[in-house]
Amino acid sequence: MGKIVAGIDIGGTNTVIGLVTSQGECLVERTIRTKGEGGFINYILRIVDSVNALSEELGSEYRLEAVGIGAPNGSYNLGAIVDAPNLAWKGILPICSEMESRLNVPVILTNDANAAAVGEMLFGAAKGMKNFIIITLGTGLGSGIVTDGKLVLGHDGFAGELGHTTVDPNGRKCGCGKLGCLETYVSAPGIRRTIFELLASSIEPSSLRSFTYNDLSAKIISQKALEGDSIAREAFERTGEILGLKLADAVATLSPEAIFLFGGLSKAGDLIFEPTRRSMESNLFPIYRNKVKILPSGLQDKNVAVLGAAALGWQHLNL
Amino acid sequence: MGKIVAGIDIGGTNTVIGLVTSQGECLVERTIRTKGEGGFINYILRIVDSVNALSEELGSEYRLEAVGIGAPNGSYNLGAIVDAPNLAWKGILPICSEMESRLNVPVILTNDANAAAVGEMLFGAAKGMKNFIIITLGTGLGSGIVTDGKLVLGHDGFAGELGHTTVDPNGRKCGCGKLGCLETYVSAPGIRRTIFELLASSIEPSSLRSFTYNDLSAKIISQKALEGDSIAREAFERTGEILGLKLADAVATLSPEAIFLFGGLSKAGDLIFEPTRRSMESNLFPIYRNKVKILPSGLQDKNVAVLGAAALGWQHLNL
Numbered sequence: 001m002g003k004i005v006a007g008i009d010i011g012g013t014n015t016v017i018g019l020v021t022s023q024g025e026c027l028v029e030r031t032i033r034t035k036g037e038g039g040f041i042n043y044i045l046r047i048v049d050s051v052n053a054l055s056e057e058l059g060s061e062y063r064l065e066a067v068g069i070g071a072p073n074g075s076y077n078l079g080a081i082v083d084a085p086n087l088a089w090k091g092i093l094p095i096c097s098e099m100e101s102r103l104n105v106p107v108i109l110t111n112d113a114n115a116a117a118v119g120e121m122l123f124g125a126a127k128g129m130k131n132f133i134i135i136t137l138g139t140g141l142g143s144g145i146v147t148d149g150k151l152v153l154g155h156d157g158f159a160g161e162l163g164h165t166t167v168d169p170n171g172r173k174c175g176c177g178k179l180g181c182l183e184t185y186v187s188a189p190g191i192r193r194t195i196f197e198l199l200a201s202s203i204e205p206s207s208l209r210s211f212t213y214n215d216l217s218a219k220i221i222s223q224k225a226l227e228g229d230s231i232a233r234e235a236f237e238r239t240g241e242i243l244g245l246k247l248a249d250a251v252a253t254l255s256p257e258a259i260f261l262f263g264g265l266s267k268a269g270d271l272i273f274e275p276t277r278r279s280m281e282s283n284l285f286p287i288y289r290n291k292v293k294i295l296p297s298g299l300q301d302k303n304v305a306v307l308g309a310a311a312l313g314w315q316h317l318n319l
Numbered sequence: 320m321g322k323i324v325a326g327i328d329i330g331g332t333n334t335v336i337g338l339v340t341s342q343g344e345c346l347v348e349r350t351i352r353t354k355g356e357g358g359f360i361n362y363i364l365r366i367v368d369s370v371n372a373l374s375e376e377l378g379s380e381y382r383l384e385a386v387g388i389g390a391p392n393g394s395y396n397l398g399a400i401v402d403a404p405n406l407a408w409k410g411i412l413p414i415c416s417e418m419e420s421r422l423n424v425p426v427i428l429t430n431d432a433n434a435a436a437v438g439e440m441l442f443g444a445a446k447g448m449k450n451f452i453i454i455t456l457g458t459g460l461g462s463g464i465v466t467d468g469k470l471v472l473g474h475d476g477f478a479g480e481l482g483h484t485t486v487d488p489n490g491r492k493c494g495c496g497k498l499g500c501l502e503t504y505v506s507a508p509g510i511r512r513t514i515f516e517l518l519a520s521s522i523e524p525s526s527l528r529s530f531t532y533n534d535l536s537a538k539i540i541s542q543k544a545l546e547g548d549s550i551a552r553e554a555f556e557r558t559g560e561i562l563g564l565k566l567a568d569a570v571a572t573l574s575p576e577a578i579f580l581f582g583g584l585s586k587a588g589d590l591i592f593e594p595t596r597r598s599m600e601s602n603l604f605p606i607y608r609n610k611v612k613i614l615p616s617g618l619q620d621k622n623v624a625v626l627g628a629a630a631l632g633w634q635h636l637n638l
Contacts, residue, residue, distance in 0.1 A: 148472070152572075159572065159573050160572065283497065
């Protein structure tokens with residue numbers, strides 16, 4: 001009988017559940033609504049039902065051995081989701097114990113970016129690496145850190161929030177309440193803010209002058225940059241400069257072998273990688289220079305959230 | 320027969336060798352010149368002779384089980400000192416293998432700040448902690464990082480150079496060649512530079528106006544601050560602000576339980592701790608607030624370099 005692990009990606013709107021082999025192949029998958037009738041326990045029951053239904057679908061050839069969950073504000077140490085801003089249920093949600101008692105397998109939880117890091121290590125481009133960082137560039141900037149082959153969780157299980165390191169203590173207002181956090185510059189909304197700053201400060205013609213703030217996406221900015229729009233190119237340049245500066249800080253702290261960029265903005269390829277590499281190198285303490293690779297994730301086109309969550313479960317089984 | 324570990328602190332001028340118990344008690348110690356007749360192997364022989372002489376001094380009641388070395392640019396991974404700027408011998412010095420073959424015990428090497436971190440964990444105020452950072456404030460700013468009970472070494476063994484994270488990419492020239500490194504602001508020379516900046520920009524009377532740059536030490540600045548000199552107080556305030564800002568970045572990366580300050584500047588007590596705590600808290604991502612202690616080292620008045628080096632050896636034996 002083959003072993004299988006469930007990977008569960010909890011988002012504010014949907015929850016995706018997949019059954020994943022030790023080779024990182026997702027054999028079956030389904031999506032349920034995160035919000036729904038009833039309270040948190042009802043949500044747990046709907047997940048459990050889905051895991052059981054997917055297991056039946058696979059047949060008796062496979063046996064479920066563990067569950068891994070990636071969730072916003074998921075605490076590995078507590079096995080609970082703590083005050084997630086985008087979920088309907090507040091406070092501390094003990095999701096691991098509630099699922100363990102119903103599925104009778106170990107259930108491991110962490111946040112999305114940490115799960116992505118474990119996914120990259122087990123199934124992606126970080127295979128065989130023991131010291132690396134993954135940066136997820138989406139509506140925010142998330143990060144997962146691996147040192148000596150293990151996820152850095154820290155004292156409270158919440159390590160790895162590089163998106164909230166400070167670029168400028170008098171800088172842009174961040175959703176977290178602080179000023180000048182990295183993710184206010186380097187993320188999909190961050191580059192949009194940079195575009196609007198550039199449109200305001202320069203008088204250069206740009207096709208971006210015909211977009212509203214609400215309509216302007218990172219994808220459009222990438223397209224315009226590729227078409228040669230100088231404002232869009234300058235925005236990528238500045239975004240990479242700031243990312244590289246803060247990655248140099250991360251290197252001085254952790255000395256990783258590689259840093260992986262994942263998600264939305266990273267799909268812009270050289271537009272973002274090139275200025276990031278250049279800026280990081282020029283801000284590195286000399287002993288680190290020309291040693292640290294900045295690479296695209298190896299799971300770019302896959303469901304990294306489900307694979308990462310499943311990788312957590314697989315890592316737990318193999319420890 | 321009791322076990323004993325040799326702790327060796329290699330400095331540019333002197334090398335201190337002590338034999339240390341598992342409880343962190345240094346029973347015998349001697350100091351030799353680092354520079355001397357002959358080359359690197361001659362230096363190794365002089366250390367080995369000293370270790371043997373100290374062992375004889377202790378008598379047959381103790382047996383040497385390991386050697387720990389703290390040295391500038393000491394690489395744990397390589398077991399070698401690499402291009403240390405303040406040593407006479409250049410290139411890669413394979414100190415561990417050279418000593419192992421002569422003493423027939425394991426020899427473990429790392430840099431001074433990393434050794435201090437292990438010393439703090441085994442013998443100091445970090446006993447029982449699994450996630451913490453130690454900051455050594457001297458002529459530079461060194462750091463040692465422990466996560467999940469283990470020293471963070473990184474891919475090349477050189478992790479933990481918080482002194483070379485960037486405060487201002489257009490800031491003060493650093494000895495490493497970069498601009499605006501943390502240690503150009505937060506270290507004994509750093510606060511002196513801040514004093515001279517303040518003496519230049521303000522017109523306030525200050526007893527510090529009668530000191531030359533060469534004569535002004537961190538100790539004098541502390542004394543003047545305690546006597547109420549407003550320039551000296553402002554310099555501590557700014558130093559703490561910058562340290563707190565960068566410690567908040569370190570917390571967002573590592574989520575430690577505590578951060579220990581050690582050495583020269585940290586002896587100024589509240590003058591430096593108070594603004595550092597205030598600035599760190601105000602720059603922390605909300606989930607970390609009121610959780611992370613900033614504490615003085617528990618080994619402040621002891622020979623932390625020898626104890627830290629010995630702790631490395633003890634940690635190796637207990638793994």
